[in-house]
Amino acid sequence: MTREEVDHDALTELFNIGLHRAAASLSDLTGQRIIVDLPRLWVCPIEETHAALIDLMEGDLATVHQIFRGSVTGDAVLVLDYEAAARLARLMTDDSVATQGRIDQSAREVLTEVGNVILSSCLSAFGDMLQVAVTFSVPRMRLESLEGMLRSLKVDDAELHHVLLAATRFRLTEGEVGGYLLIAVGMPSLSLITKALAARENA
Amino acid sequence: MTIEERLVSVDAETLPLLGELGELLELGVFTLDRDFVVRGWNGWLANASGLDAAALIGKSLFEHYPELRETRAAEALQRALAGATTVWAHRFHRFFLPLAAPQGYESFDRMQQSARIMPLMRDDVVEGVLVILQDVTERVAREEELNTALRRAEVGSQAKSDFLASMSHELRTPLSAIVGYMDLLEGEMVGAVAPLQRTYLGRVKSAAHHLISVIEEILSFSRVEAGKELIYLEAVEVAAIAREVEELFEPQALRKNIALRVSLPEGPLTIWTDATKLRQILINLVGNAMKFTDAGEVAMDVRVSDDRVYFRIRDTGPGIKESDLARIFDPFTQIDQSLKRTKGGTGLGLPVSLRLAHLLSGDLLVDSVASKGTTFTLWIPLDARPRPQ
Numbered sequence: 337m338t339r340e341e342v343d344h345d346a347l348t349e350l351f352n353i354g355l356h357r358a359a360a361s362l363s364d365l366t367g368q369r370i371i372v373d374l375p376r377l378w379v380c381p382i383e384e385t386h387a388a389l390i391d392l393m394e395g396d397l398a399t400v401h402q403i404f405r406g407s408v409t410g411d412a413v414l415v416l417d418y419e420a421a422a423r424l425a426r427l428m429t430d431d432s433v434a435t436q437g438r439i440d441q442s443a444r445e446v447l448t449e450v451g452n453v454i455l456s457s458c459l460s461a462f463g464d465m466l467q468v469a470v471t472f473s474v475p476r477m478r479l480e481s482l483e484g485m486l487r488s489l490k491v492d493d494a495e496l497h498h499v500l501l502a503a504t505r506f507r508l509t510e511g512e513v514g515g516y517l518l519i520a521v522g523m524p525s526l527s528l529i530t531k532a533l534a535a536r537e538n539a
Numbered sequence: 540m541t542i543e544e545r546l547v548s549v550d551a552e553t554l555p556l557l558g559e560l561g562e563l564l565e566l567g568v569f570t571l572d573r574d575f576v577v578r579g580w581n582g583w584l585a586n587a588s589g590l591d592a593a594a595l596i597g598k599s600l601f602e603h604y605p606e607l608r609e610t611r612a613a614e615a616l617q618r619a620l621a622g623a624t625t626v627w628a629h630r631f632h633r634f635f636l637p638l639a640a641p642q643g644y645e646s647f648d649r650m651q652q653s654a655r656i657m658p659l660m661r662d663d664v665v666e667g668v669l670v671i672l673q674d675v676t677e678r679v680a681r682e683e684e685l686n687t688a689l690r691r692a693e694v695g696s697q698a699k700s701d702f703l704a705s706m707s708h709e710l711r712t713p714l715s716a717i718v719g720y721m722d723l724l725e726g727e728m729v730g731a732v733a734p735l736q737r738t739y740l741g742r743v744k745s746a747a748h749h750l751i752s753v754i755e756e757i758l759s760f761s762r763v764e765a766g767k768e769l770i771y772l773e774a775v776e777v778a779a780i781a782r783e784v785e786e787l788f789e790p791q792a793l794r795k796n797i798a799l800r801v802s803l804p805e806g807p808l809t810i811w812t813d814a815t816k817l818r819q820i821l822i823n824l825v826g827n828a829m830k831f832t833d834a835g836e837v838a839m840d841v842r843v844s845d846d847r848v849y850f851r852i853r854d855t856g857p858g859i860k861e862s863d864l865a866r867i868f869d870p871f872t873q874i875d876q877s878l879k880r881t882k883g884g885t886g887l888g889l890p891v892s893l894r895l896a897h898l899l900s901g902d903l904l905v906d907s908v909a910s911k912g913t914t915f916t917l918w919i920p921l922d923a924r925p926r927p928q
Contacts, residue, residue, distance in 0.1 A: 365631050366631070402624075406622075429630045429631075440682075441678060442628070442629065442630055442678070442679075442682060445626075445628035445629060445630065445653050446628045446630050446631070448626045448628065449626045449627065449628040449631060452624070452625065452626040456623050456624070456625075460623070469621070469622050470622065471622035471623075471658060471660065471665070472622065472623055472624045473624065474624050474626075474655055474657055475624065475626055
């Protein structure tokens, strides 16, 4: 199995289904129209992720990790740079003068819930496609470096780890914020996803 | 296994421990089975709800809290049975369980909470739901106080700007009348003026003009601060504005015996900007340089680079200490208070210039070496018109 064998179009569609669900939940939650779209998707070995992200992210990162278990297992992370995360929290809550430009306790909670909605929606889309139940751990929000984030990824089902890396864009009434969705999986999970995608295409 | 994973696969023996740990950490912890029957209810929750564990365990959560039926809380519990963990941020939900607000925070109708709603796993099967609640009422009250204070400060600042604008306007009107009547007296329209009277009239007029210029500065600053300054874009000949400013300060340069030099790029240069505001910035900057320079020269160099025009105003005055540079754009600040007495001014010229530069989509930068002189660089776009979509 190589990353070239992964059907990018089918994978993009799967992410789009997940993000569409997430956007609907977030719109419902905040009372404002929110669109989350997916401008770009990569599949790369975990050791290439640093090089892929280093030019795209600056300084400290705000991340929300959620480990998932089931027929596919791995670690899903919403990755935003610090400023984007502070801005997203402010746009989502629409009124906070106090949290402007910084991530306080309330902003951390908001980002954890937003991350939870996004990650759960995308992982559920994978679960639905594979027709298996996927359970999720409690999400944890962290402020960390890119290196720290990559070191903390939890994938324990294989030696070869791959990352599905998706650029995301949150579009709200008052502005846009860009971020990344990173799903680290082992080889068996990636094979399962690839086979299921192929079967879906052929169906 | 990480702690996050352990939380969703707690075994029956560990659950009571989790409840007690929650109590130590002042967290509410309760568990439900697949039919939402309460299986665990820690002491913290018993205190907060007034419902004893013995009264609740074995009964449906919805029996005690019927208002939770068909709410987002019920949806989150259902999702947990399907294996999903849900996080509730206070900002979106306010509370999970309708508990009374803690003592001292009665202005809230309910205790403000953040929550984690998780599946309770056993042998890879969801056997119930684990909910952890945190009372965030105190924090929310603190944040609301801070937000109110910030909003009050903003309103106060706006009120100050409005007051300055209207007061400046009220002062300017009678001062214009004073200057007008001085002109009539000086022009001997109402009778002959003796030489000493003429001297005194000149002094009164000069003082009135100075007062008008101070009021103009305050008016301009308060207009910008109040967001009432509008931009009128037009085609502006840079050389014409630069020469205008030069001519305005030539008499002062001659009087002080310092050189005033203007250098322009070759050929005509037309830009799209607000001519009045550009003129005001340049007058402020050159005026400032003239005021603080007692020997040597004041030079204005104009050059174009990329899509910007740069105006560099350099003087050979006393310069500004590095430690003071950060404060020079603060309103009502003059670095050396002794200079304020000898040179006059409101300390608003530079703050107004900076704000006007931003209004013109440009910036104003300063570079200075103490005892060598100061250089202000103003840049504005060659064309500030909005680009067509």
